[in-house]
Every structure is written in structure tokens, then in C-alpha cells.
Amino acid sequence: MSQAPDLPLWAALLVSLLVVAGAGVAFLGSLGLVRLRSFYSRVHAPSLGATLGAGCILIASMICFSVLRSRPMVHELLISLFVTITTPVTLMLLARAALYRDHAEGRTNVPPLPKRRPEGAGPGEGTT
Amino acid sequence: MSALILGWSLTLAQLLLGLAMGCAVLRLLRGPRAQDRILGLDTLYVNSMLLLLTIGMRSGATLYFEAALIIGLLGFVGTVALSKFLMRGEVIE
Amino acid sequence: MNRILTRILPHPKLFLALLAMWLLMNQSVSPGQILFGALVAFGGAWSMVALQPEPVRLRRPRAMITLAWRVFLDVFSSNFAVARIILRGRDGDRNAGFMTVQLDMTSHYGLAVLSIILTCTPGTLWVNYTSSTGTLLLHVLDLVDEEEWTRLIKERYERLLMEIFE
Structure with missing residues (x-):
């Protein structure tokens, strides 16, 4: 296959394993997006790729560049920190929006939303 | 030898991530509702971020890292804005 | 001593975290980057004051x-x-x-x-x-x-x- 960096054998094997595993997990998560039937089940699917999938590939990238430059390169930590904090926020907001829309349309197979406070909702009603 | 192993496994990983992006696009196009499309878009962003990281490993340049970080940021902001829009019909209240 | 420190630098932990982030992003610990990162982190720590976060105590x-x-x-x-x-x-x-x-x-x-x-x-x-x-x-x-x-x-x-x- 086309060019790839020349790492020592142990590092190449480790990086290969992690990259393929991470991509496989991300693929499984996206497959869930197609296969699961209800929206609320599908919301779970992307978190596969965002946790284990991203973790494996980021660790592989750290090992790859650290060996390549022969000094610790850990700036991938930033992405992992960022992804861990942002994925829950997007998924929670999306689930709440979906619940809200289902209620607005009068669907009955979803749990009731808590009563909104009359003005400004206050800090309590929202999640974090 | 080791470059060969790494090259092939990177190709395999890129193929898998490409398929994952295909799944996300399928959900994006098929819907059926707006929240499904946003979910597909968010997954597409995460997968493309991972794909950029594997491309970066192949080229050995750290330039792709910045691109991946920015894709992640844009995906987060975009999805949050769209979900807010779904909830109230406005982005900023 | 502690009071004086918090008057100059309101959120020391946030300051350190922002500085670490800056250095990670630039992949360097040269004096120039440390100085620049400290400036950015200083601004970040002071802008946090305007948000008035609840004080957090971490234990255990x-x-x-x-x-x-x-x-x-x-x-x-x-x-x-x-x-x-x-x-x-x-x-x-x-x-x-x-x-x-x-x-x-x-x-x-x-x-x-x-x-x-x-x-x-x-x-x-x-x-x-x-x-x-x-x-x-x-x-x-x-x-x-x-x-x-x-x-x-x-x-x-x-x-x-x-x-x-x-």
C-alpha cells in the first residue's frame, strides 16, 4: 500500500491493532445508527465511536508520533478531553429536543416532560 | 516490513471509517425526522475527525491534528445550535 | 499570602489548566510559549471572575x-x-x-x-x-x-x- 511511516516492528503492530480496533468500533456505532429502529435507541450509537473508537485511534496516534519524533507527543490528549466533554452535551441536547418535539406533537409513547416553570425556568429545570 | 503492516492496517481502518461515514450519510438522507438527520450529521463529524487522524498518521505530519481538532469543534457547535433550533425554533434565546 | 494570590490570580487551578492546554497545543515548553500561554491563561482566569461560578470543593x-x-x-x-x-x-x-x-x-x-x-x-x-x-x-x-x-x-x-x- 502507499507510503506509511517506518516505525519499529513492535510500534507498528501496536499502532495497527489500535487503529483497526478503533475504526471497527466507530463503524459498529455508525452501523447502529442504521440498524436500530427507534430514535431514542439510535442516540446511543454514536457514543461508541466517540468513546472507545476515538480513544483507540488517539492512543495509536500518540504512540505513532512519539516513536516517529522520538519525544513524547501527547497533544492528542486535548482532542480526547474535548470529545469526552462535548459528546454528552450534544447527545443530551438532541434527546431533550426530540422529547420536546414528540410532546409538542402529542405522541403518547414517551415519558412526560416535567412542568416548565412559568418564567425563565430558573437554574433548576435544565440539566447541566 | 513494518511500514507495510502499518500501511495495510491504516488502509483497512480508513475503509472502515469510510463505511461508517456512509452509514451516517444514509441516516442523514433517510431521516425520517429532523432529529435523526442531526444525529447522522454529528456522527459524520466524529467519523471524519477520526479519518483525518488516520490520514495524519499515514503522512507523518502533525498538520492533520489541527484539522481534526477544528472538525471536532465545528461539529460540536453545529450540533448544539441545530438541537437548540429544534427545541424552540430559535438558536439563541 | 493566599488572599494576595487570589487577588492577583483569581482561579489558580484554571490558570494552570489553561497554561497546560496552551503548551500542549503548541508542543513546546520554550520560555516564549510559557510567557504567552501564561498571558492567555491570566486573561481566561480573570474572565472567569465575571461568570461568578459557585466555589467548588474537591475532596477525597x-x-x-x-x-x-x-x-x-x-x-x-x-x-x-x-x-x-x-x-x-x-x-x-x-x-x-x-x-x-x-x-x-x-x-x-x-x-x-x-x-x-x-x-x-x-x-x-x-x-x-x-x-x-x-x-x-x-x-x-x-x-x-x-x-x-x-x-x-x-x-x-x-x-x-x-x-x-x-
């Missing part, structure tokens, strides 16, 4: 390590569990459903961390929390035994979080 570092380790293990196991559900076929999510949990924790920071933990482990999704009653609405992909999920959340995470934040 050992509980934090235990919690981090538990979350690490659970992310693995729940990834495999969700992958199995996805591969099971068209009918894989037949057990999915909503459930409610009564939480005893009131600390905002603890609840924030709990929401990140629950949503980051695939299979559970934090949907809504009502602070007046302390009820949490969750969506669970594999809702066979509601009792077991309640026990998992309350004993495995909430107890430790309450030790750390309250």
Missing part, C-alpha cells in the same frame, strides 16, 4: 481515582454490550426504554460529572433532571432489570460523587 482524591477507574472499565464493558445489541439484528433494541431514578445528590458539579459519565458510557443516556424533586429521566438501551440499573447508578457512581463533591 482516592475516591476520584476509584471513580475514574470504574468509569474506564465501564466504558469498555458497555461498548461491548452495545455492540452486541447492534449486531443482534433488526430486533436488537426491543428492551430499550425510559426509566427514572431518584437521586440524593444536589451538588451541581456532581450532577454535571454524573451526566457526563452516564452519557459517555454507551447504553445509558441522561435525558432530563428535575431539581425540585431530584428525579432523573434516563433512556437505557438494555432495560431488562430496572432495579439493577438504579443500583448501578446509585451505588457505583452517585455515592462516590457525593463523597467527592459534598
